[in-house]
Amino acid sequence: MTPARGDHEARRTEVSEAVWRVLSTRGFEGLTLRAVAAEMGATTGLLTHYFPSKKALVAHALDVLDRRSLARPRRLAPADGGPPPPEGLARLRAALLDVLPLDAPGRAGNRIWVGSWDVALADPELSEAHAARYARARGLLTECVETARRLGELPAGPPAAEVAAAAQAFVLGLVVQALFAPAEFPARRQTELLDAYLAQLTAGAGAGGRAGGVAGEGAGAGASSA
DSSP states (O other): OOOOHHHHHHHHHHHHHHHHHHHHHHTGGGOOHHHHHHHHTOOHHHHTTTOSSHHHHHHHHHHHHHHHHHHSOOTTOOOTTSOOOOOTHHHHHHHHHHHSOOSHHHHHHHHHHHHHHHHHHTSHHHHHHHHHHHHHHHHHHHHHHHHHHHTTSSOSOSOHHHHHHHHHHHHHHHHHHHHHOTTTSOHHHHHHHHHHHHHHHHTTOOTTOOHHHHHHHHHHHHHHTO
């Protein structure tokens, strides 16, 4: 008898939670059908109904990681019934801060992301999916740069997409340094380095722009929230 759709979705959610717990404790190198089944208290035979191969399981794990990253609380997220969040440079800064391992959940999530790179690079389809995720993130950063220029917070210069790509590269490099040398790159230093990078971007902005004020006011808030 075919399970009802509600039962199927509930079981798939249960599987996804078990996949996440395995990733959190063992990383991608420990992600196997046997490990997920043991986490669920189920048989590997049940899991093959959802994942006929290790590749299918890894693809699902990457999707789980992506969805959890998108669903986590964000800086400058609009509050219910409150005013819309700031745009432009403030939003760019918040988006970049959201990437950094500033607290325990951020460190755990980033460790899993970095661990996924090797897995994704080994398979063309998974690699393409990863590239699409980073391209989507660059799209958001590009919108922030364009708005910041329109508001006079950033000067005219290279195409906004190029500025966004450089900002993404900077923050991902900082992620790696912070993961490998957490004592050298605590949350406060990560925030300071990001603000110094943004200050370089804002050099030459119109006198009426709010670039300096946004970075200066946000520095303490970013560090204290970690």
